Amino acid sequence: MKKRVAVVGAGWSGAVTAERLGAGGIDVEVFERAANVGGHSRAETLNGVVYEPNGAHIFHTSNADVADYVGRFGLSRPYEHCVKAQVHLGDDDALTLLSWPPQLEELQELALWPTIEKELAALPEAPAGEDFETFVMSLMGPTLYNLFIRDYTAKQWGRPATELSSSFAPKRVELRNDGYRRLFRDRWEFFPANGMNSVIEGVLSRSSVTCGVEVLLEDLVGMQGEFDAFVVTAPLDRLLGRDGELEWRGVHLRSRYIPVERPEETSTPAYVVNWPDLRYPFTRTVETKHATGQNVMGTVVSEEYPGAPARHYPVPTVDRRFEALNERYKEEVRSALDRPVYFCGRLANYLYINQDQAIEQGFACSTEVLGDLTGSRS
Ligand SMILES: Cc1cc2nc3c(=O)[nH]c(=O)nc-3n(C[C@H](O)[C@H](O)[C@H](O)COP(=O)(O)OP(=O)(O)OC[C@H]3O[C@@H](n4cnc5c(N)ncnc54)[C@H](O)[C@@H]3O)c2cc1C
Known part of the structure; x- marks a missing residue:
């Protein structure tokens, strides 16, 4: 009989884990809290202009397996981020x-x-x-x-x-003396012309996905009869019903549409502009049109305000107390379940990771699950 695995969350890490498990012969069900898949990398449109309500998401990697993998789902349009x-x-x-x-x-x-x-x-x-x-x-x-x-x-x-x-x-933080102007030094850098949604939807196209469902620990307990294992990419304080115990620094983007006179016109000097001075309450502006190269009679500029109640950046205190708390949560989740549970991605691991690292986590997690459930290690 086919083994069954439930994956909680349909951002990069859940999507890749589900796709790899499916390719390995596992019957996978993905549960996503939001109305759509894609997680934090999702783009939206405002008056026809693609923009990123969760902040700039430039894909970059030096891992050839990751670059090949995303290429299979249409993410291969070169971009240079300055x-x-x-x-x-x-x-x-x-x-x-x-x-x-x-x-x-x-x-x-x-x-x-x-x-x-x-x-x-x-x-x-x-x-x-x-x-x-x-x-x-x-x-x-x-x-x-x-x-x-x-x-x-x-x-x-x-x-x-x-x-x-x-x-x-x-x-x-770096101080450069080599004239290299791009932010990242990775071998590959891509930006999809229409934003990341269709790429992640492609990754999930063969998986069974239910959106609009938030899974908590008691739901996992109730699902144990149906599944052989669980993969959790959700935040653990919330999963355990103790929302907010784990401190994160969140940002809020205020996005506004600006009409332009020529379709190639943009409004700010670069896709991302930092505003370090305290005179401005926001930290940076994001204008995704620089990266998409969209030809459209408008643009969207988002100002990024820190201090929002959102799980974006783990707080790196000198004593690392939140990392330690998250490890205790993992033990609590494991001990509440008779089935094996795997933690993958930025939220369940209380980590800041880039998209390529979320994909690497999906590779590693699916390999571990396949090894444990089927004996396969490929
Ligand atoms: C401000 C900001 C800017 C960034 N910029 C870049 C960048 O330029 N380049 C880059 O490579 N990376 C960037 N990243 C990182 C990128 O967002 C992450 O690497 C990526 O989102 C990780 O994917 P994930 O699947 O682990 O998490 P997420 O994308 O957050 O996905 C988790 C999913 O789980 C769902 N979920 C949560 N709880 C539950 C639950 N209980 N039940 C069901 N579903 C649930 C969520 O709705 C979400 O869809 C940035 C991150 C931030 C915060």
Whole structure:
């Protein structure tokens, strides 16, 4: 008899797990809380303009298996993502558009350069420090830290950089000296012309999916007679009926439609523009039309406001207490069920992961489930 697996959540991680399990001969049922599949990567349209209500989602990877995999579902349109920052260099309100990450060759043109240069010369050989501020100051000096990072971080996290772990700094902060302007250094970078929805729908096209159903722990307990295993990509505090115990930093995007005079016209200087200064309550603007290249008589610009009640960024406190709490939740879920349960994706693991890493998690999770249920390890 075919083994049956229930997958909770139809974002990238649930979709890929379901597809791989289906390909491995498992009978899969996917349950999704939202009205549509796609999770956080979903795009919407406003007056015919594709935009991203959950923030910019650029697909990038250096994993050839992941690049091949998404190519099978139509995600292969090349894109090069370059980010800008609107920076206040003086005491007045004037803004200067610079590259993010900061580029030495651009900085050398600024009146502030002699100060920056002196600070860079005094830096330690390698950046170090347990908290985010100490680490980044040791990477770029106080002037660049204050211009690009200090206030952006305070806005983004709602707490000063001194209270945050430096663990995520090496991935997020760089000072460039090589003229490389793209944000990511991955081998492949793609952006779908119509947004990510049709790609994830394609991944799920052979799976049985029920949308509009939120699955909680008691539902899993009740479903044990029907399924041989569960894959959970949902947040565990909510699954356990203890919504909100696990702290996340959320963002809210305020999106507005702007008419344009020519179909190729955009309104902001780049797909993503950072606004580090505290004078602006938002952290960045997102204009997806730069990435889709849509020819349409309008555009949508979204301002990203931090501090929304949404599960977006796990809070990296120095003591890592929320990661520890999430591990205890996993034990609680396991001990409430007689069937094996696997945790996959960003929410169930309390992680920030990019889409390619969510796909890698789907690969790894499906391999583990197949191994446990059928003895296959391919
Ligand atoms: C602001 C922001 C910007 C980002 N930008 C990028 C980027 O540029 N590039 C990139 O590669 N990645 C980006 N990411 C990361 C990307 O969003 C994630 O990698 C991806 O969403 C992970 O997929 P997932 O399936 O793990 O989670 P999700 O996409 O969140 O999917 C989880 C799904 O589970 C459903 N669900 C939750 N609880 C239940 C329940 N109890 N019952 C049933 N269903 C449930 C949800 O509705 C959702 O559909 C960004 C993330 C954030 C927060």
